[in-house]
Every structure is written in structure tokens, then in C-alpha cells.
Amino acid sequence: MPEQTELLASALAPGSNSLTGKSLSVTGLRKSYSGTTVVDGVDMEIAAGEFVTFLGSSGSGKTTTLMMLAGFTEPDSGSIAVDGRDITKLNPGKRDFGFVFQQYLLFPHMTVAENVAFPLQLRGVPKAEIRRRVGETLEAAGLSKFAGRKPRELSGGQQQRVALCRVLVYRPPIVLMDEPLGALDKKLRDQMQTEIKSIQRELGLTVVYVTHDQEEALVLSDRIAIMKDGRIEQFDTPRGLFERPRTPFVADFLGAANFLTGKVEEPAADGCTRVRLDTGGVLTAREHPCVPGQRVRAAVRPGKLRLAGAEDSCCSGTVETAVYVGSLTRITVRLDGADPGTPPLRIETALTPPRPGERVCVTADRADVSVFDATDGG
Numbered sequence: 144m145p146e147q148t149e150l151l152a153s154a155l156a157p158g159s160n161s162l163t164g165k166s167l168s169v170t171g172l173r174k175s176y177s178g179t180t181v182v183d184g185v186d187m188e189i190a191a192g193e194f195v196t197f198l199g200s201s202g203s204g205k206t207t208t209l210m211m212l213a214g215f216t217e218p219d220s221g222s223i224a225v226d227g228r229d230i231t232k233l234n235p236g237k238r239d240f241g242f243v244f245q246q247y248l249l250f251p252h253m254t255v256a257e258n259v260a261f262p263l264q265l266r267g268v269p270k271a272e273i274r275r276r277v278g279e280t281l282e283a284a285g286l287s288k289f290a291g292r293k294p295r296e297l298s299g300g301q302q303q304r305v306a307l308c309r310v311l312v313y314r315p316p317i318v319l320m321d322e323p324l325g326a327l328d329k330k331l332r333d334q335m336q337t338e339i340k341s342i343q344r345e346l347g348l349t350v351v352y353v354t355h356d357q358e359e360a361l362v363l364s365d366r367i368a369i370m371k372d373g374r375i376e377q378f379d380t381p382r383g384l385f386e387r388p389r390t391p392f393v394a395d396f397l398g399a400a401n402f403l404t405g406k407v408e409e410p411a412a413d414g415c416t417r418v419r420l421d422t423g424g425v426l427t428a429r430e431h432p433c434v435p436g437q438r439v440r441a442a443v444r445p446g447k448l449r450l451a452g453a454e455d456s457c458c459s460g461t462v463e464t465a466v467y468v469g470s471l472t473r474i475t476v477r478l479d480g481a482d483p484g485t486p487p488l489r490i491e492t493a494l495t496p497p498r499p500g501e502r503v504c505v506t507a508d509r510a511d512v513s514v515f516d517a518t519d520g521g
């Protein structure tokens with residue numbers, strides 16, 4: 144399949160109007176419905192050729208934001224610019240964006256070839272040129288033998304590939320995709336992710352993508368905008384989001400963090416923040432803007448908590464469960480002195496795991512500990 148992807152990219156390349164993507168600039172975008180704000184001041188700069196994903200739970204405003212970029216939904220305020228040109232008032236057809244949605248929205252009465260030809264006809268491309276470009280695109284996508292079929296005679300993956308061809312055939316500089324792989328099974332989704340990513344890279348397209356699937360966002364994106372209640376909580380690279388979450392929500396949303404409450408100790412010479420945990424024991428974090436005595440929550444991902452060696456300062460507790468899930472074991476540990484109402488710590492380890500009932504001491508490297516003010520919700 145990678146070969147096919149390269150073919151598709153090269154079939155689209157010759158004679159292209161706009162081979163590379165364009166930049167997108169979004170400022171203060173807002174939208175309310177019946178007095179309820181659903182998009183609440185979205186600002187972002189997307190570089191030409193960048194793959195950006197809106198990731199968030201249902202109702203967080205991802206689709207509404209994308210629809211405003213597309214021009215299908217009118218913003219209450221804010222502006223959108225492509226390569227510095229304001230397009231906020233431009234109607235969708237004039238924006239020359241490509242759209243791919245979860246529902247493939249292929250025309251059911253048209254054949255595959257007619258579906259792919261449609262955007263070229265709209266743009267007044269001469270007939271011979273249409274025939275050539277449709278043929279090349281279908282060939283490269285491995286769809287030539289289905290050219291005469293109607294969409295209902297294709298599988299979900301094939302239909303989605305046709306939908307992708309129908310967009311790429313007219314080479315839009317910016318492609319907007321809303322859960323395009325949502326209807327496909329896992330294996331096909333993985334395969335299509337690879338294809339979409341390769342085509343985007345090969346052609347240098349700017350892609351703005353919507354999903355609620357974390358793994359998909361991490362695989363595809365140069366940067367991810369984590370959305371909550373109509374706002375961007377953090378817009379960063381996958382690594383940045385994982386390693387430097389700016390809010391407890393982001394820490395928990397990506398990779399389900401453990402939260403431990405405590406109080407910041409007097410600063411030490413190394414500039415690190417030491418948190419004396421309510422359960423006893425100390426966790427050290429890299430520098431955070433905290434003051435001594437401040438009540439905080441320290442966040443650590445399950446894969447970053449580890450069972451301490453003799454030399455570590457650590458937090459003692461008892462293993463409650465240990466479940467082997469293939470390449471690693473998921474352990475839960477109840478810390479000594481933990482409030483019975485609080486959930487146990489979740490730890491993932493590839494090492495030989497302890498057994499339920501065993502006493503352990505838990506710690507984390509300072510680079511893996513994030514600290515938030517205790518009143519910072521999320």
C-alpha cells in the first residue's frame with residue numbers, strides 16, 4: 144500500500160495548480176447557539192504543509208470550528224486568513240478547500256469515475272483533461288477496476304478512498320477532514336491513516352483534521368489542538384502535550400494521569416519543585432512556577448510511575464491488582480495513608496511485576512512529574 148500512496152501522490156503532481164499547502168490564520172473565532180457559546184475564542188496559526196488535529200471529547204466544539212473554517216457555518220466574530228488573505232466572508236465554494244467527512248457523501252447515482260470527475264467539471268476543466276486526471280488518480284489509488292461501479296457496490300474503505308480521490312484530484316491547498324475514518328474498522332483505519340499521512344507529506348498539503356481518537360491524532364499530526372468547552376486548552380506537538388501538559392485536563396485527557404495532592408516544600412538549590420504528598424513521601428518535579436506551601440496536584444502518567452529501587456525516595460503502598468496485557472502489566476497500588484475514596488495509582492511496567500498484596504515503593508523521574516495548582520480544575 145505505501146507504493147500505491149506514492150503513486151497517488153505522483154499522479155496528482157504533474158501540472159498541479161497548487162502543489163503545496165497554504166497557511167491558515169485563525170483569530171478570535173466565536174460561535175453561540177441560542178445563547179450558549181460553543182466555540183469561545185479560538186486562535187491559531189497553522190503553517191503551510193502542516194497537519195493539525197482538533198482533538199477533544201464530544202461537544203467540545205471541534206466540528207463547529209472546522210465548519211467555520213470551511214465557510215459552512217458563519218462565525219459570530221473572529222477572522223480566518225489563508226496565506227494572509229482574509230477569507231472570513233468568502234463563501235465555501237470560493238475558498239477552494241477540500242473536505243472529507245465521515246459520511247463519504249459520494250453521489251449514489253454516479254459511478255466512481257463520475258464522482259471523482261465532479262469537482263473538475265465544477266471548475267470547468269476540459270473534458271479530455273478530466274478523463275486523464277480521473278484515470279490517473281483512480282489508477283494510483285488502486286480503484287481503476289471499480290471506475291464503473293456505484294458507491295453502494297464498494298466496501299467502506301473503498302468508498303472512503305474514492306472520497307479522498309475526489310478531493311485530491313483538484314489539488315486543494317488546504318484539506319479539512321472531519322472524522323474521515325470513523326466508520327472503518329481498526330485495521331482499515333490504521334492503513335488509511337498511513338495513506339493519508341503519506342499523501343499529505345508528499346504533496347505538502349495543509350490538513351486540518353477532527354477526531355476524538357487519541358491514537359489517530361498522535362499518529363497523524365504535527366500539532367494537536369486539545370479542545371474543551373469551545374476553547375483550545377493546549378496547541379502543541381504530540382511530544383509537547385505528553386511531556387509538558389499545561390493543564391490537568393490535558394495531562395489526564397492524553398494518557399490518563401495519576402494525580403497526587405500535596406504541598407510544595409522550600410526550594411532546593413537545584414531549582415526543582417519538591418512536593419510533600421498528603422500520603423507521605425516526596426515527589427520531585429522539574430521547575431514549575433510554584434511557591435513554598437502552595438497546595439498542588441502532581442500528575443504522573445501510568446507508564447512513568449515506577450517501582451523504586453533502594454536508593455530512591457519514594458511513596459510506599461500495597462499492590463491491589465496486577466493484570467498482564469501483552470507487552471506490559473497494569474498494576475494498581477494503594478498508597479499508605481491514601482483516602483479510601485481516592486482511586487489507586489495506576490502503573491504500567493514491562494518489568495517483572497509484583498503480585499497483589501506485595502509491599503512496594505513508588506516514584507517517578509522529575510522530568511515526568513507535572514505540577515498544577517490544587518484549585519486548577521480539569
Ligand SMILES: Nc1ncnc2c1ncn2[C@@H]1O[C@H](COP(=O)(O)OP(=O)(O)OP(=O)(O)O)[C@@H](O)[C@H]1O
Pocket residue numbers: 176181199200201202203204205206207208355
Ligand atoms: N446547529 C446547531 N445548533 C445548535 N447547537 C449546535 C449546533 N451545532 C452544534 N451545536 C452544539 O455545539 C456544541 C459543539 O458541537 P460540535 O459538533 O462542534 O462538537 P464536537 O466537538 O465536534 O463533538 P462530536 O465529537 O460529538 O462531533 C454541542 O453542544 C452541539 O450540541
